[in-house]
Amino acid sequence: MDVGDWVSTPQNWVFLVIALPMLFAGFKVVQTSNVVHAVLYLVGTLGGSAALFILLGAEFVAWTVVLVYIGAVIVLFLFGIMITRAPLGFDVTLSHPVRIRVAAAVVAFVLFALVGGAMLAEFENQTIPEAADATRTVEIGLSIFDRFVIPFEVVSVVLLAALIGGIVLARRDPAEEEEAGVVR
Amino acid sequence: MLINQFLLLGAALFALGVYGVLTRRNAVMVLLSVELMLAAVNINFVAFDRLIGDELAGGQIFALFIIAVAAAEVGIGLAIILLIFRNRRSANVDELDLLKL
Amino acid sequence: MCQSRAVPLLALAAQTPNLYSPRPGPQAASASHKGFFETVLDQYFGDYITVAAFLGMGALLVAGAVLASAALRPNNPTAVKSQSYECGIDPVGGGWSQTQIRYYIFALLFLIFDVEAVFIFPWAVGLETFSDLGMGVFVLVEMVIFIGILVLGLVYAVRKGVLRWE
Numbered sequence: 001m002d003v004g005d006w007v008s009t010p011q012n013w014v015f016l017v018i019a020l021p022m023l024f025a026g027f028k029v030v031q032t033s034n035v036v037h038a039v040l041y042l043v044g045t046l047g048g049s050a051a052l053f054i055l056l057g058a059e060f061v062a063w064t065v066v067l068v069y070i071g072a073v074i075v076l077f078l079f080g081i082m083i084t085r086a087p088l089g090f091d092v093t094l095s096h097p098v099r100i101r102v103a104a105a106v107v108a109f110v111l112f113a114l115v116g117g118a119m120l121a122e123f124e125n126q127t128i129p130e131a132a133d134a135t136r137t138v139e140i141g142l143s144i145f146d147r148f149v150i151p152f153e154v155v156s157v158v159l160l161a162a163l164i165g166g167i168v169l170a171r172r173d174p175a176e177e178e179e180a181g182v183v184r
Numbered sequence: 185m186l187i188n189q190f191l192l193l194g195a196a197l198f199a200l201g202v203y204g205v206l207t208r209r210n211a212v213m214v215l216l217s218v219e220l221m222l223a224a225v226n227i228n229f230v231a232f233d234r235l236i237g238d239e240l241a242g243g244q245i246f247a248l249f250i251i252a253v254a255a256a257e258v259g260i261g262l263a264i265i266l267l268i269f270r271n272r273r274s275a276n277v278d279e280l281d282l283l284k285l
Numbered sequence: 286m287c288q289s290r291a292v293p294l295l296a297l298a299a300q301t302p303n304l305y306s307p308r309p310g311p312q313a314a315s316a317s318h319k320g321f322f323e324t325v326l327d328q329y330f331g332d333y334i335t336v337a338a339f340l341g342m343g344a345l346l347v348a349g350a351v352l353a354s355a356a357l358r359p360n361n362p363t364a365v366k367s368q369s370y371e372c373g374i375d376p377v378g379g380g381w382s383q384t385q386i387r388y389y390i391f392a393l394l395f396l397i398f399d400v401e402a403v404f405i406f407p408w409a410v411g412l413e414t415f416s417d418l419g420m421g422v423f424v425l426v427e428m429v430i431f432i433g434i435l436v437l438g439l440v441y442a443v444r445k446g447v448l449r450w451e
Contacts, residue, residue, distance in 0.1 A: 011185050019193050026197050030204030030217055042216055045197070049223050052190070054333060058230045061247050064403050065226070068251050072396040073219065073258050079392050080212050080262040082384040084275040095207045096278070104206035112199035119191040128185045128234045134329050135241050138414050140248075141407030143240045145415070145424045151245075152404065152427070155252045156434040159397050162256035163438035166393040167447055169263035170386055248403070255400045259393045266386060 014055055022048035033090045039077050046070055057134035190231035197224035209276045211265045215258065222254045390447050401435050 006012050025044035032038050046069045053062035095101060144152050197220055204217025226247045233243025269275045368375075408428050415424045442448055 006186070009185065012189070015185060015189060019189070022193070023196055023200075026200045026220055029220055030200050030207065035210065035213065038213060038216055042219060045220060046223055049227055052193075052227060053230055055185075056190075056230050056234045057329065058233070058244050058247075060407065061226070061230055061244050061251075064248060064251055068255055068396075068399055068403060069219075069223075072392075072399045073255060076258055076262055076389075076392045076396055077212065077216060079384065079389050080215075080265060083266055083386055083389060084210075084212060084269045094210055094213060096209055101207045104203050107206060108199040108203035111202055112195050115195040115198070116192050119188060119195065123187045123191065126187045126235060128187055128190075128231065129237060135244060137407050138411040139241055140244060141411035142414065142418075143242070143245055144248075144404070144407060145411075145427055146420070147240050148245050149427060151249055153430060153434075155249060155404070156401075156431045158253060158256050159400055160434050160438045162259045163393070163397045163435075164441055166259045166263045167390060167442055167445060169260070169267050170389050170393070171445065171447055252400045252403070255396050259396055262389070263393070266389060270386075 011055060015052070018048050018051045018055070022052075033092055033094050035081050035091070035094065036078070039074060039081065042077075043070055043074055046074075056128065059134055060137045060140050187231055187235050190227055194224040194228040194231070197221070197227070209278055211268070211275045211277050212262070214277060215261050215265070219254065219258070222250060226250055387447075387450075390442075394442065397435070397438065401432070404431065 022045050025041045025048065028041040029038050029045060032041065046065055050062040050065040050070075053059070053065065096104075201217045201219075201221030201224065204220060205214055208214045208217060229243040229247045229250070231243075233241060233247075265275055268280065272280065274280075405428070408424065412421075412424075415421050
C-alpha cells in the first residue's frame with residue numbers, strides 16, 4: 001500500500017481524527033499536575049479507543065469499554081481521589097522531580113522505539129480487511145460460551161475475589177472505630 | 185487501513201503509560217497510568233483479531249477478559265491505596281518506606 | 286466445547302440474517318437506482334455516520350448559540366460575580382471536603398456487577414441461536430454457575446452489613 005492509497009481511504013482519515021487527540025489526551029494523563037484533569041483526560045483516551053474499536057468492526061468490545069471503563073472505573077478513580085484527599089487544584093508535587101522525569105522519558109522513548117521499530121519491520125504493508133463484516137455479538141457469545149468457557153467461569157471467581165477483597169479492605173471495622181472514638 | 189498504524193498507536197500509548205508509572209508520586213496516578221497501558225494492549229489485540237480474521241474472535245474475547253480483570257485490579261488496587269492512606273495519611277509511593285531500614 | 290465442533294457451529298450461525306446487509310423488500314428491487322448516500326448508509330458504518338452527523342449538528346448548534354450570546358451580551362466581570370454561591374453568605378474555606386470511604390464500597394459493587402452485566406449481554410442476545418444449535422441447556426448451566434458465584438459475593442456483602450446505610 002503506497003501513500004496515495006492510504007490517503008484516498010476515508011477510514012484512515014477517521015483514524016487520524018481519533019488517534020491524534022487520543023495521543024494528546026494520553027500525554028496529558030501522565031503530564032498534567034491536576035489529578036481530576038488527569039482522570040478526565042483518561043476518559044478521552046478510552047473514548048478514543050472505543051471509537052477505534054468501532055472503526056475496526058468490534059462493536060461489542062467498543063461498548064464494553066464505554067460501559068465498564070468510562071461508566072464504572074472512572075467513577076471509582078474519582079472516588080479514590082476524593083477519599084485520599086489528593087489536592088484537587090494544581091499540585092506540582094504530583095510527579096517526581098525533573099531528574100527522574102528525564103530518565104523516565106528516555107526509558108519510555110527507548111521502549112517505544114524498540115517496539116515500534118520491530119513492528120514496522122515485521123508488518124510492513126499488511127492491511128486490515130474492510131469492516132463490512134463486523135463481528136456480531138452472537139459470534140462473541142458463541143465463542144465465549146463454547147470455546148472460552150473455562151476463562152469465562154474463572155472471570156466470575158476473579159470478580160468474586162475482587163468484591164470480597166474490596167469489602168474486607170475498605171470496610172471500616174465497627175470495633176476499630178469505637179476504639180478510635182469515632183462518634184456514629 | 186494498515187495494521188501498523190494501530191500497532192504504533194498502541195506502542196505510543198504504552199510508552200506514555202510507562203512514563204506515567206515511573207514519574208508519578210501519587211499512587212492513584214500510578215494506577216491511572218497502568219490503565220493507559222491496558223488500553224494500549226486492548227487496541228493491539230483487537231487490531232490483530234481483525235488482521236487475521238479470527239473465526240473465534242479470540243482477540244476481542246481477550247480484550248473483554250482484560251477489561252474484566254482490569255476492573256477487578258482497579259477495585260482492589262484503590263482499596264489498598266485507601267487503606268495505606270488511612271494508616272499513613274499519605275498516598276505518595278515514595279513515602280511508603282516502612283520496610284526500609 | 287472442543288475445537289472440532291466450534292467451526293461448524295460458527296458456520297451455522299453465519300446463516301442467520303446479517304444485521305448489516307442492505308434491507309430486503311421493496312428497496313431491494315431498486316437497489317441499482319440507489320444514490321451514493323443510500324449505498325453508504327446501508328453499510329456497516331451507516332448508523333454511526335448518522336449518529337456522528339447528528340452529534341456534529343448538535344455541537345454546532347450549541348456552539349453557535351453560546352458564541353452568539355457571548356457576542357451580544359454586555360461583558361463586565363468582577364471578582365464578586367465569580368464567587369461560589371453559598372446561600373448568600375460569603376463562602377468560607379475551600380470547595381472541597383473529604384468523601385467518606387463507604388461511598389467507595391458502593392462504587393466497587395457497581396463496578397463488579399457492571400462487568401457481570403457485560404458478560405450477560407452476549408448470552409441474552411444469542412439465546413435463540415444457542416438453542417437452535419442444541420447447546421441451550423449447556424449455556425444455561427454456565428450462566429447459572431457464573432451468576433451463582435457472584436451472588437455469593439452479594440450475600441457476603443449483605444451479611445457483612447456494608448449495604449446498610451446508617
